[in-house]
Amino acid sequence: MTMKYKTTIGMEVHVELGTNSKMFCACPTSFGAEPNSNVCPVCLGLPGSLPVINRQALIRTVKTGLALGSEIAEFSKFDRKNYYYPDLPKAYQISQYDLPLCGGGFLMIELEKGEKRIGITRVHLEEDTGKTLHESKSGRIEDAAFSLVDYNRSGTPLMEIVSEPDMESSAEAAAYLTTLRCLLRYLEVSDCNMEEGSMRCEANISVRPAGSDELGVKVEIKNMNSIRNLQQAMEYEAARQVKAIESGEKVVQETRHWQENKEVTIPMRSKETAPDYRYFPEPDLPPVVFPQELVRQLESELPELPPAKKTRFVEELGLSAYDAGVLVADKQLAGYFEECLREFPHAKTVSNWLTSELIGRLNKLGQHIGESKVSASHLVGLLKMVEAGKLSSKQAKEVLDEMVASGKEPSQVAADKELSQLSDSGELEKIVDAAIKANPDPVAEYKDGNEKALGFLMGQVMKLSRGQANPQEASRMLKDKLSG
Amino acid sequence: MEALRTAEDTKNMSESKNKKLSPEQVEKISHLARLELSSEEREKFAGQLSSVLDYIAKISKLDLKNVEPLAHVGELKNVWREDEVERTDVHDKLMDLAPEAKRGHFRVPRIIEE
Numbered sequence: 001m002t003m004k005y006k007t008t009i010g011m012e013v014h015v016e017l018g019t020n021s022k023m024f025c026a027c028p029t030s031f032g033a034e035p036n037s038n039v040c041p042v043c044l045g046l047p048g049s050l051p052v053i054n055r056q057a058l059i060r061t062v063k064t065g066l067a068l069g070s071e072i073a074e075f076s077k078f079d080r081k082n083y084y085y086p087d088l089p090k091a092y093q094i095s096q097y098d099l100p101l102c103g104g105g106f107l108m109i110e111l112e113k114g115e116k117r118i119g120i121t122r123v124h125l126e127e128d129t130g131k132t133l134h135e136s137k138s139g140r141i142e143d144a145a146f147s148l149v150d151y152n153r154s155g156t157p158l159m160e161i162v163s164e165p166d167m168e169s170s171a172e173a174a175a176y177l178t179t180l181r182c183l184l185r186y187l188e189v190s191d192c193n194m195e196e197g198s199m200r201c202e203a204n205i206s207v208r209p210a211g212s213d214e215l216g217v218k219v220e221i222k223n224m225n226s227i228r229n230l231q232q233a234m235e236y237e238a239a240r241q242v243k244a245i246e247s248g249e250k251v252v253q254e255t256r257h258w259q260e261n262k263e264v265t266i267p268m269r270s271k272e273t274a275p276d277y278r279y280f281p282e283p284d285l286p287p288v289v290f291p292q293e294l295v296r297q298l299e300s301e302l303p304e305l306p307p308a309k310k311t312r313f314v315e316e317l318g319l320s321a322y323d324a325g326v327l328v329a330d331k332q333l334a335g336y337f338e339e340c341l342r343e344f345p346h347a348k349t350v351s352n353w354l355t356s357e358l359i360g361r362l363n364k365l366g367q368h369i370g371e372s373k374v375s376a377s378h379l380v381g382l383l384k385m386v387e388a389g390k391l392s393s394k395q396a397k398e399v400l401d402e403m404v405a406s407g408k409e410p411s412q413v414a415a416d417k418e419l420s421q422l423s424d425s426g427e428l429e430k431i432v433d434a435a436i437k438a439n440p441d442p443v444a445e446y447k448d449g450n451e452k453a454l455g456f457l458m459g460q461v462m463k464l465s466r467g468q469a470n471p472q473e474a475s476r477m478l479k480d481k482l483s484g
Numbered sequence: 485m486e487a488l489r490t491a492e493d494t495k496n497m498s499e500s501k502n503k504k505l506s507p508e509q510v511e512k513i514s515h516l517a518r519l520e521l522s523s524e525e526r527e528k529f530a531g532q533l534s535s536v537l538d539y540i541a542k543i544s545k546l547d548l549k550n551v552e553p554l555a556h557v558g559e560l561k562n563v564w565r566e567d568e569v570e571r572t573d574v575h576d577k578l579m580d581l582a583p584e585a586k587r588g589h590f591r592v593p594r595i596i597e598e
């Protein structure tokens with residue numbers, strides 16, 4: 001985009017909290033169950049049923065608020081948001097309107113030019129809707145006469161995180177979502193799987209001429225189900241709006257859908273007037289006065305969060321900022337790294353083997369560290385063999401190939417492949433002695449000061465050991481014996 | 485005009501006190517509630533709704549500076565449950581209630597906002 005325009009983006013992120021049961025009833029929240037099997041009168045909105053708040057959902061929302069530096073409300077309540085759609089069986093969604101659980105806060109994102117603070121407006125709790133399938137070959141509602149509804153998801157706890165319009169490019173929007181997802185995974189409040197829909201994002205985007213203080217007309221973009229989609233959609237939409245302005249058209253305030261296959265945003269058919277949700281306090285739920293002691297307890301129990309962990313990896317363990325960033329970006333990878341360190345406290349060695357060797361091999365197989373057959377203790381076993389001189393690093397890489405494929409222990413793989421370095425001093429001494437005895441002339445030359453003769457003798461040692469002698473050990477032993 | 489829903493709206497109404505809601509306003513409100521009203525009913529409810537609004541308008545005029553907004557009529561707070569699963573096996577009964585069902589789903593006419 002040309003520098004003549006500034007882009008402004010704000011985000012609304014919905015996250016399904018990974019609780020066992022739903023927000024207001026005891027139905028399970030499992031993904032992929034038989035349609036309409038996890039339902040009850042409450043989540044179907046049958047008359048006479050009454051909701052009861054899931055305490056764990058409140059706790060997870062408060063934890064998120066604490067990690068984002070939000071103010072935790074002393075007094076909070078739920079409200080009804082009224083609208084009609086088949087996936088909403090009560091014809092209202094229980095949400096929070098004017099008194100959300102958490103208000104304010106911020107998230108620091110990392111950009112090439114440095115860190116940037118993105119303001120958080122609020123974090124509130126609501127319930128998810130059911131799912132509709134449209135009965136048509138294309139799967140599109142426009143072509144369908146009927147829809148099929150599954151209420152398994154209805155009533156799943158849903159946390160909404162609303163940001164301030166502080167992002168100024170598609171890259172910043174992508175960094176925000178990536179950082180937020182990483183944080184939520186550290187907090188263990190959701191698995192944040194965008195493909196399965198447990199994390200969903202919507203963005204409000206506008207452009208305005210540089211130098212203008214007045215924000216442009218904002219357009220809401222939906223249906224971006226990956227971070228890549230979000231970035232592409234923001235790029236497309238900013239360019240579309242600039243083009244409209246430059247050609248003298250008006251940008252219309254509307255909701256548009258990202259169409260992944262065509263890489264465009266298209267307007268959603270909608271009413272001319274803004275929706276009228278007629279929010280009012282939920283009479284079936286008493287207010288929440290979240291206990292201050294519990295807030296303090298949750299605060300003290302927060303795990304080490306990504307920024308603090310990264311700083312510690314750099315300052316205390318001596319890793320590069322880049323390597324620390326790679327490890328910390330994935331909670332499971334960071335956990336694996338720290339597990340290795342407990343048995344083998346050489347951070348740089350572990351980091352190198354983990355990020356370049358193991359992850360490289362797993363990526364080729366399309367495996368995540370969580371799916372790896374190589375346990376942390378097996379990787380440590382391998383690194384200890386290298387450290388003890390039992391394997392050269394070249395041999396260790398060969399052993400690692402097999403470990404990744406089979407999950408076998410490193411010592412087993414090395415034995416099976418007959419890979420070892422001779423550094424057992426007794427064994428090695430015999431070979432060194434044999435090499436000296438068999439080559440009196442080079443020995444004499446070396447003693448006369450010809451350094452090159454040592455290379456020849458080393459070659460003989462390696463030959464006699466069939467390449468398995470530890471070169472450093474052998475060289476040291478040869479020098480010792482010849483100088484004696 | 486939008487449906488009447490905010491304090492601002494009721495305040496505005498209080499200024500036009502005794503003015504009956506227009507048929508269009510009643511139409512809008514009944515549409516939002518998905519209620520179909522006959523023209524006689526529209527007329528009847530226009531009067532009744534207007535008197536409700538007049539009453540609210542009276543309250544709006546009171547000095548409520550020192551009155552806390554009411555979030556809930558009960559005295560209760562913090563009623564919650566632990567995160568435990570309890571299964572209710574109502575699937576079959578439920579599908580019997582469905583006007584139309586297909587492959588375990590409820591089948592409904594497509595809904596597009598127009």
Ligand SMILES: [Zn+2]
Nearest residue numbers: 025027040043
């Ligand atoms: Zn339920």
